[in-house]
Amino acid sequence: MSEKAAAEEDGGSLRKKEKSLTDSYSEVRLNPDSLDTELYLSKDDIKHIKAPSSFTPQVQTESTHISYRFRCAGPGVFQCTLTRLVFVMAQEAELLYRTVQWDESLLQSAGKTAAGPLFNITCSVDAVWELHLPHCETKEALCVDGLLSVAHISDDGMSILEPLEITATHVVVKVPHLSGWGVIWDDFKRLLNITVNGQVLLFFRPSEPARINVFLLQENIPLSEVSAQQHDDAEYLQTPADCLFSFGQRYSVHCEPESRIIQPKQTQFRSKSGPNYHPTFQVFLSTNSGFVSLIVKDQEGNEIWKSSVCLPAPRTETLMRNVPDESGVPADERLLTVRSQFIDRVSEPVLNKLLDKLLEQHIINEQEMESVRSQQSKADKAREVIDTVRRKGSIATSLLIAALREEDPCLFIELNLR
Missing domain, CATH: 2.60.40.2660 (Immunoglobulin-like)
Structure with a gap:
């Protein structure tokens, strides 16, 4: 059997598994022209996808360390916006990942040095075909053969894998099974380009x-x-x-x-x-x-x-000092009159900044922020932001208006919120 036929047979045996989702997961979008998740897909099919679909994972903070979580909707190529990790997925699955401490003794005994974070990755099923780990090399350094490799760390110890490919930004490796993954340098070859x-x-x-x-x-x-x-x-x-x-x-x-x-x-x-x-x-x-x-x-x-x-001035002081109150009309009523215009005109980057400010001021909580980010369209996100804040009263609405004036003064003027 040819290698291509074997790959197609291997990929064709993997179906998308329907699962009942009982938890809230991060939003993941496939490119509109990328693939139909109901079809059988081979590895070659996946690799023909032009660009990965980006996602922002759910983040959980414990003390000073964080973990990331997302569920992909089906097979495809997905890139995390926070870590820049890229996952080539064979089927629908949930991924959990976080950074952990390298074992320096393992690296030193192999003549290697950590070239970035060590990611501990787990998956609900064996659904990851490839992993793309971000590197920090210059164009000149990539000409040094053997400079980069990938460490796979499990309960059995450390194994060193040669990359399938090294792009301008990532090291690509085949995934036999998940655990600890990280990019490493060869100590001697690192000296050739520092x-x-x-x-x-x-x-x-x-x-x-x-x-x-x-x-x-x-x-x-x-x-x-x-x-x-x-x-x-x-x-x-x-x-x-x-x-x-x-x-x-x-x-x-x-x-x-x-x-x-x-x-x-x-x-x-x-x-x-x-x-x-x-x-x-x-x-x-x-x-x-x-x-x-x-x-x-x-x-x-x-x-x-x-x-x-x-x-920046102290956060609360800045927002309260900038709360517009020239018209005498309560803030929640002013915002209601421009609700549809706000939904149509506000940009997604500005929405993200508004969410950050509202969270910092304890106007919204983590769950409300995640609820906004899980919406499918920009309009739905804007609609949930404005309605959630309006329900919290005039002070919360005033702070949203003030934050909008800081982040998008042009839209603030267009909406006549002065």
């Missing part, structure tokens, strides 16, 4: 003394993992994050206007693989409002990254 794609993450803490925690990390470290470990008052400062870092190179951070203190003054860049992440630098500020510019320099004094950020 530069990686990195990111600079900033978290602002307004409590005295006001400070910005600066993280220098590889590109394939999920923001969600770092965010989960921040203090309750810490706020992520969204700014262009891309940067190139070299292992062993020393870096420093500088602030304009001048800060009170920056610690440490300089430090080497080292790979991080989690699950714990600590700030690379702390910048103690001389002000807790207005714009500040942060600069990362290498040991020769070359500027390799710079960004200006606006320090």
